[in-house]
Every structure is written in C-alpha cells, then in structure tokens.
Amino acid sequence: DTGVSQDPRHKITKRGQNVTFRCDPISEHNRLYWYRQTLGQGPEFLTYFQNEAQLEKSRLLSDRFSAERPKGSFSTLEIQRTEQGDSAMYLCASSLGDRLNYGYTFGSGTRLTVV
Amino acid sequence: KQEVTQIPAALSVPEGENLVLNCSFTDSAIYNLQWFRQDPGKGLTSLLLIQSSQREQTSGRLNASLDKSSGRSTLYIAASQPGDSATYLCAGTPAFGGYQKVTFGIGTKLQVIP
Numbered sequence: 001d002t003g004v005s006q007d008p009r010h011k012i013t014k015r016g017q018n019v020t021f022r023c024d025p026i027s028e029h030n031r032l033y034w035y036r037q038t039l040g041q042g043p044e045f046l047t048y049f050q051n052e053a054q055l056e057k058s059r060l061l062s063d064r065f066s067a068e069r070p071k072g073s074f075s076t077l078e079i080q081r082t083e084q085g086d087s088a089m090y091l092c093a094s095s096l097g098d099r100l101n102y103g104y105t106f107g108s109g110t111r112l113t114v115v
Numbered sequence: 116k117q118e119v120t121q122i123p124a125a126l127s128v129p130e131g132e133n134l135v136l137n138c139s140f141t142d143s144a145i146y147n148l149q150w151f152r153q154d155p156g157k158g159l160t161s162l163l164l165i166q167s168s169q170r171e172q173t174s175g176r177l178n179a180s181l182d183k184s185s186g187r188s189t190l191y192i193a194a195s196q197p198g199d200s201a202t203y204l205c206a207g208t209p210a211f212g213g214y215q216k217v218t219f220g221i222g223t224k225l226q227v228i229p
Contacts, residue, residue: 042219
C-alpha cells in the first residue's frame with residue numbers, strides 16, 4: 001500500500017465547467033475526509049465518510065459540490081459549474097479507528113485552477 | 116468555534132539551530148493533536164501524533180508536547196537542517212462536539228539557511 005492517492009495532481013478548467021477528483025485511501029482505512037486549502041491558509045473541512053456513508057458536510061460544501069464513496073473504498077469529489085473562487089488545493093485524508101487515535105494520512109492533493 | 120493560532124507565522128534560522136514552534140487552541144478541550152509538514156504545492160505529511168492518553172511524542176530530531184489544560188502544543192526541532200524548510204501545521208481533534216471536526220492552524224513557514 002503506497003498511502004493515499006489523489007488524481008489528478010493538477011486540473012485547469014474554464015469557469016462553468018464540471019470537474020471530478022478521485023481519492024484512493026489506504027485500503028484498511030474506513031474513514032475518508034475531504035479538505036480544501038487556499039493559499040496561505042490551513043486546510044478546511046469539507047466532508048467526511050465512514051465506509052460508504054457520508055456523515056457530515058461543511059457549510060463550505062455548496063450545492064455545486066457532491067462527494068461519493070460508493071463502495072466504501074475510493075471517493076470522488078465533483079464540482080459543478082466551477083467558479084474562480086473554487087480555485088484551491090483539494091486534499092483527501094483517511095484514517096482508521098475511533099476518534100482519530102490513529103491520526104490522518106493525507107494524499108498529495110489536487111490543485112484546481114479555474115480560469 | 117475552535118480557532119488555532121500558530122506562532123511564529125514565519126521563521127528563518129541558520130542551519131544547526133534548535134527551534135520551537137507553537138500552537139494554541141481557543142478551546143483547550145483537545146482530544147488529540149497532530150503535527151504536519153507541508154512542502155510548497157504538496158500535500159501534508161504527518162510528523163507526530165499525540166494521542167488522547169499521551170503528553171508528548173518524539174521522532175528523531177522532532178519532539179512534540181501537548182498541555183491539555185491550556186490547549187497549547189509545541190514542536191521542538193533539534194539541530195535544524197536545510198531539508199527541514201517547509202510549512203508546519205498543527206491540527207487538533209476536539210474532545211466534544213464532533214470528533215471529525217479537526218481544526219488546522221495556518222502554519223509556521225520555516226526556512227533553514229545553510
């Protein structure tokens with residue numbers, strides 16, 4: 001297992017287009033998180049899955065955003081009708097166990113640029 | 116709402132110097148705390164995790180401690196090297212109100228000068 005994988009690493013898209021990102025967590029991790037990080041800021045929580053169930057969504061996750069984890073393994077994050085304000089690094093993390101006692105493992109992120 | 120402050124925001128030190136990075140939480144009820152390193156344009160690499168029953172963790176030249184009574188954590192880096200240059204972020208899990216709401220600081224940008 002090589003850790004958390006995210007694809008693509010970089011995405012440039014025109015405003016108004018839809019984009020989809022993929023995250024493959026560490027195989028035995030049952031929890032998966034999406035965060036967004038803008039330049040000079042710390043990561044901000046977007047949403048969280050335990051197995052295939054999406055248990056929480058941040059207010060940052062507008063109705064243009066949707067995340068899925070259909071089989072409790074990989075996850076996708078889709079942004080519809082992208083806006084310039086969506087430009088950010090989208091980070092995926094996974095963890096195992098209760099109350100994060102095992103900590104987060106992050107992927108390398110997907111950098112989105114909306115032009 | 117939990118807020119995390121990291122001090123200093125940026126730090127530049129000569130190679131070989133020992134240094135301390137600070138992290139504090141407005142809500143001191145922290146369950147566990149994790150320190151990360153982030154290189155420019157990259158994801159986060161976990162450095163140390165202080166679990167709920169612990170007060171400090173050590174890995175190589177790194178030592179992190181957590182004072183739960185005050186909600187403060189420090190990351191100590193001994194004998195700094197140019198390869199340590201990166202942004203260091205702390206992240207805390209609250210003891211109550213949603214264990215998934217891990218809150219990150221903005222980070223301390225460290226530059227180690229050869």
